[in-house]
Amino acid sequence: MRLRLCCGNSCRGTLVFRRVLPIMVDGPHARRNLPLGERGVFDSEQGGRCHAKIFAVAASRLGCEWREACRLSGLLLEIATTFLSAPLEPDGWDRALGKMARETGSARGQLVAFGHDHAIPFNKVTDEPEGWFEGFVAIDGGNPAVNWRLACARAPFELAFEQDYAIARRRLRSDIYDDYARQYDMMHGCQTVLSHDSGGFFGLATLRTGADGPTTQEQRTLFAGLAPFALSAVKMQIALEHKGAQLAAETFEAMQAVAFLLDGKGRVMSQTAAADEFLRRPNCPLRLSNRHLVAARRSEDRSLGKAIQDVLGELQVRTPRVWLAGEHILDGHSCEIFSLPRREWTFGYEPRVLLVVRHADRRGDDEAMFLRQAMGLTRAEAEVARMIGRGHSREQVAQSRGTSATTVHAHLKSLFRKADVGREAELVALVSRLLN
Numbered sequence: 001m002r003l004r005l006c007c008g009n010s011c012r013g014t015l016v017f018r019r020v021l022p023i024m025v026d027g028p029h030a031r032r033n034l035p036l037g038e039r040g041v042f043d044s045e046q047g048g049r050c051h052a053k054i055f056a057v058a059a060s061r062l063g064c065e066w067r068e069a070c071r072l073s074g075l076l077l078e079i080a081t082t083f084l085s086a087p088l089e090p091d092g093w094d095r096a097l098g099k100m101a102r103e104t105g106s107a108r109g110q111l112v113a114f115g116h117d118h119a120i121p122f123n124k125v126t127d128e129p130e131g132w133f134e135g136f137v138a139i140d141g142g143n144p145a146v147n148w149r150l151a152c153a154r155a156p157f158e159l160a161f162e163q164d165y166a167i168a169r170r171r172l173r174s175d176i177y178d179d180y181a182r183q184y185d186m187m188h189g190c191q192t193v194l195s196h197d198s199g200g201f202f203g204l205a206t207l208r209t210g211a212d213g214p215t216t217q218e219q220r221t222l223f224a225g226l227a228p229f230a231l232s233a234v235k236m237q238i239a240l241e242h243k244g245a246q247l248a249a250e251t252f253e254a255m256q257a258v259a260f261l262l263d264g265k266g267r268v269m270s271q272t273a274a275a276d277e278f279l280r281r282p283n284c285p286l287r288l289s290n291r292h293l294v295a296a297r298r299s300e301d302r303s304l305g306k307a308i309q310d311v312l313g314e315l316q317v318r319t320p321r322v323w324l325a326g327e328h329i330l331d332g333h334s335c336e337i338f339s340l341p342r343r344e345w346t347f348g349y350e351p352r353v354l355l356v357v358r359h360a361d362r363r364g365d366d367e368a369m370f371l372r373q374a375m376g377l378t379r380a381e382a383e384v385a386r387m388i389g390r391g392h393s394r395e396q397v398a399q400s401r402g403t404s405a406t407t408v409h410a411h412l413k414s415l416f417r418k419a420d421v422g423r424e425a426e427l428v429a430l431v432s433r434l435l436n
Contacts, residue, residue, distance in 0.1 A: 118142035389431025
């Protein structure tokens with residue numbers, strides 16, 4: 001039987017019920033649909049109460065007594081409030097998922113995202129056991145051929161629970177996820193997809209232990225009623241993270257900096273007007289390709305990509321700089337790559353990396369590294385060039401480095417060739433120009 005209830009715009013809000021939310025109901029061959037889909041964010045108290053009233057009517061028609069249905073609708077509003085405030089509070093998602101788990105009699109609540117190539121952009125679980133996430137990655141938990149929960153993923157707001165898990169387990173014929181689920185005592189539960197696009201999907205779930213037992217119809221009804229509120233909260237946090245990137249870009253805009261903000265995958269989220277102008281220049285050493293910054297020279301592109309990944313992986317102690325050569329050495333640019341502060345937990349839409357492009361005469365403190373990148377020098381050549389450029393004599397360079405004058409002379413010959421100069425005075429002028 002298919003139940004379909006529709007509600008127009010509430011008089012004080014913009015809440016519209018237009019999507020049918022399927023809910024699996026106990027009983028022989030019973031599959032009914034509870035109309036609790038939601039479009040947009042609930043923006044008024046009256047809209048929320050309207051949703052709760054429709055929830056109570058639908059729940060009663062699915063077999064709950066009216067008094068019990070009203071109790072569930074009140075509980076729904078209580079939990080929904082914690083979800084809608086989750087993006088605005090430091091521990092908001094922990095509280096919302098924990099409240100959902102407690103009120104549905106479940107050990108844990110989960111909000112997860114799955115992307116392409118079995119990627120798991122984030123996976124938030126309340127009361128996460130030690131080693132839980134590492135074990136999930138180790139078994140390739142983002143693979144629907146392994147994970148029977150993932151194999152049960154359906155259209156947004158369609159519920160899956162234990163009887164669907166049993167069917168998927170028989171179909172997969174793999175005990176890898178079984179062993180993992182038994183290890184962490186989470187064989188039971190229910191789940192739904194919140195949203196789905198070409199990049200992947202968000203999912204909401206309860207994870208239940210053997211002591212919790214299988215879900216009941218009442219628990220599934222309550223869980224399904226929460227799904228639209230959870231989606232609204234997800235959309236709100238994504239919007240806030242994008243807003244953070246926009247505000248940061250506007251700050252650098254005021255500084256007239258050539259700046260790019262990158263997300264957790266190294267993709268450009270936003271850029272300043274100066275960066276737009278920089279990319280349009282003839283013979284620009286950088287270009288955008290599929291939202292990624294690509295250096296014109298292959299060796300420089302490898303260095304740039306590695307530096308960005310090192311910053312994302314928090315492998316850098318110092319701020320890395322990558323030299324982008326121009327037609328002449330003094331036309332080159334330095335890319336400085338900064339790690340941005342992170343929230344304790346994010347969907348991955350907030351800026352993670354700031355990349356600033358500066359002209360050759362505006363550089364950082366690591367002079368020897370800068371000269372190595374700018375002039376293609378060895379470590380020893382860069383140090384000799386730095387000291388010569390700072391006014392040290394050959395004898396002072398040799399004494400400071402603990403080498404002979406002959407060795408310093410050999411380095412200088414190599415420096416003349418790489419810098420395309422014929423005299424030491426020309427080399428000093430060039431290095432001084434680069435460092436200042």
